[in-house]
């Protein structure tokens with residue numbers, strides 16, 4: 001798949017939040033986006049996944065506009081900002097509830113997903129008892145549980161411990177092998193060492209494009 005962002009500009013109340021962004025991304029790669037707080041990373045991810053609409057420009061997926069053409073946006077597995085879960089339900093029940101929106105219930109898959117993201121032994125504990133890192137692991141598990149072709153993870157590593165970061169790298173490498181198109185952001189460049197290409201954002205602009213494909 002090819003995902004192209006063309007001259008994407010977003011102006012909110014007179015402020016230019018994204019300025020003339022141009023990107024060309026292909027499946028089978030991991031792309032990293034770095035930049036300081038407020039640089040526009042979350043907004044760019046919202047733009048790419050069709051959550052916000054442009055003031056100008058477009059997002060094209062395999063020659064079709066995700067804004068103006070009829071595209072099923074469930075192609076994106078997303079973790080953007082802090083999607084929340086039901087406090088009084090377990091991690092397992094929260095995932096199952098969301099999974100059932102589009103699929104037949106699949107207990108084995110949900111259990112496997114929780115294990116993959118390091119939540120084995122905590123599946124049936126209420127979400128409100130989860131630590132910060134466990135909450136983030138559940139968000140990541142949810143973002144990737146439907147085998148989506150494009151994975152978009154904003155501040156993917158928030159609250160995750162060292163081992164968790166390594167586990168997440170392995171999961172993302174596997175997804176890349178499967179031909180997924182993966183976008184991750186972090187304000188910490190070190191987190192992005194796994195990426196094939198890193199983009200830097202500043203004040204709504206893509207200011208630098210460093211790193212080569214491996």
Ligand SMILES: Nc1ncnc2c1ncn2[C@@H]1O[C@H](COP(=O)(O)OP(=O)(O)OP(=O)(O)O)[C@@H](O)[C@H]1O
Pocket residue numbers: 012017035036037038039040041042043044187
């Ligand atoms: N709903 C909104 N209305 C107006 N401005 C907004 C809105 N949401 C975000 N912004 C502004 O857009 C800019 C980019 O915000 P964004 O959340 O994309 O930054 P970020 O790079 O993800 O930062 P962080 O690392 O802190 O999450 C900021 O200046 C922010 O104040």
